[in-house]
Amino acid sequence: MMNKQKKDLSFILNHLGEEREEYYGAVSPPIFQTSNFCSPTVSALREKLKTELELPFYTRGFNPTTGILCKKIAALEGTEDALVFSSGSAAVASAVMSCVKMGDHIVCIAKPYSWTNTLLVKYLSKYGVTTTFVSAADAECFSAAIRENTRLIYLESPNSLTFEVQDIRAITVVAQSKGIVTIVDNSYNSPLNQSPFEMGADLIVHSATKYLNGHSDLVAGAVCGSRKRIQKMFAEEYMTIGSVVSPHDAWLMLRGLRTLELRVNKSAESTQLIVDYLEKHPKIEKLHYPFAKGNPQLDLAKKQMTQGGGLFSIQLKTKSETQVELFCDSLKRFLIATSWGGYESLAFPLCALAASKSFENPLPINMIRFYIGIEDADLLIKDFEQALLAID
Numbered sequence: 303m304m305n306k307q308k309k310d311l312s313f314i315l316n317h318l319g320e321e322r323e324e325y326y327g328a329v330s331p332p333i334f335q336t337s338n339f340c341s342p343t344v345s346a347l348r349e350k351l352k353t354e355l356e357l358p359f360y361t362r363g364f365n366p367t368t369g370i371l372c373k374k375i376a377a378l379e380g381t382e383d384a385l386v387f388s389s390g391s392a393a394v395a396s397a398v399m400s401c402v403k404m405g406d407h408i409v410c411i412a413k414p415y416s417w418t419n420t421l422l423v424k425y426l427s428k429y430g431v432t433t434t435f436v437s438a439a440d441a442e443c444f445s446a447a448i449r450e451n452t453r454l455i456y457l458e459s460p461n462s463l464t465f466e467v468q469d470i471r472a473i474t475v476v477a478q479s480k481g482i483v484t485i486v487d488n489s490y491n492s493p494l495n496q497s498p499f500e501m502g503a504d505l506i507v508h509s510a511t512k513y514l515n516g517h518s519d520l521v522a523g524a525v526c527g528s529r530k531r532i533q534k535m536f537a538e539e540y541m542t543i544g545s546v547v548s549p550h551d552a553w554l555m556l557r558g559l560r561t562l563e564l565r566v567n568k569s570a571e572s573t574q575l576i577v578d579y580l581e582k583h584p585k586i587e588k589l590h591y592p593f594a595k596g597n598p599q600l601d602l603a604k605k606q607m608t609q610g611g612g613l614f615s616i617q618l619k620t621k622s623e624t625q626v627e628l629f630c631d632s633l634k635r636f637l638i639a640t641s642w643g644g645y646e647s648l649a650f651p652l653c654a655l656a657a658s659k660s661f662e663n664p665l666p667i668n669m670i671r672f673y674i675g676i677e678d679a680d681l682l683i684k685d686f687e688q689a690l691l692a693i694d
Contacts, residue, residue, distance in 0.1 A: 319373035333553040368552040378493035383532035390509025391417045392545035393523025400535045404430035410456040412437035441472035458487040474502030512643025515558040520551040569612035572679035590615040632689040642673035
């Protein structure tokens with residue numbers, strides 16, 4: 303099975319959708335950098351308007367470069383179709399809004415991505431959509447939160463910052479029995495490390511800025527699902543809101559996908575080595591990572607993930623914000639920045655969120671989120687060593 307997966311993956315990343323005979327044998331897909339597409343006849347125009355999801359009429363709808371990207375992302379997730387958006391937040395918002403209406407109820411994992419939380423708490427609540435946040439990994443807790451008007455269960459597995467894992471298959475079984483849609487944010491894992499669709503999820507969302515692009519040079523999002531659900535979303539949220547990715551950014555992401563397997567595997571392998579080192583360190587109070595040896599959810603993580611990702615969080619054994627800042631400022635090989643998924647390693651201290659008007663930070667001030675890029679793991683461990691020596 304692993305050999306088949308690798309063979310299919312190579313085809314998807316390097317060949318699927320790239321009809322080179324149509325593009326003069328171009329090895330790299332062309333960028334259709336145009337907003338508009340003309341038709342030779344009125345009859346041809348009429349055909350385009352019948353199938354705007356498939357034929358080039360106006361780039362807000364379908365663009366050939368973006369079309370190649372959608373085929374690849376859908377194939378990676380094992381779904382029938384996909385849409386690519388101008389940001390991960392746009393993808394999440396469109397997916398959620400396609401599933402609910404006034405008076406509906408959502409069950410969501412506690413502590414979701416900050417802008418997902420904003421969408422549910424501050425935006426959809428204005429239109430009569432309510433949300434219950436479930437702070438347990440037990441599938442029975444999700445079942446207990448379901449009401450007669452529940453239409454959607456929203457998961458991030460693992461979820462943001464503390465990386466708790468949810469039992470996707472158990473939750474989707476309950477959802478399907480009650481006719482409830484399940485959305486899974488799979489950004490943390492990428493399609494290589496977890497397959498929510500195979501576990502019963504209806505829609506999978508991604509911050510494509512992260513692993514799918516992998517080069518820290520664009521912002522994008524993706525939604526994957528059945529042809530029927532994607533067609534409905536295209537005709538409503540996608541075309542109405544218009545948060546579409548540009549042809550050039552789609553082309554950049556196609557280029558980034560070529561190395562997806564190499565980048566994801568390198569990041570995961572290095573992260574495991576670093577986590578193993580940090581988990582034993584006397585100056586680390588707590589470490590949050592699905593594949594950490596001390597994680598009580600390790601068996602579940604291994605059951606539904608092929609390997610850990612490149613993100614983890616630590617809590618330093620200090621309550622001093624000054625000490626947290628000193629530690630982060632002492633790092634030499636980590637950039638202090640948000641986002642992740644690129645080639646560079648990052649440190650993001652949660653105490654800095656207090657300065658932002660956009661985010662609420664209920665997490666401990668001694669927590670720092672790290673992303674491990676494609677640098678040598680030994681060099682990064684040495685950097686941790688010297689930075690930890692700098693604090694009391």
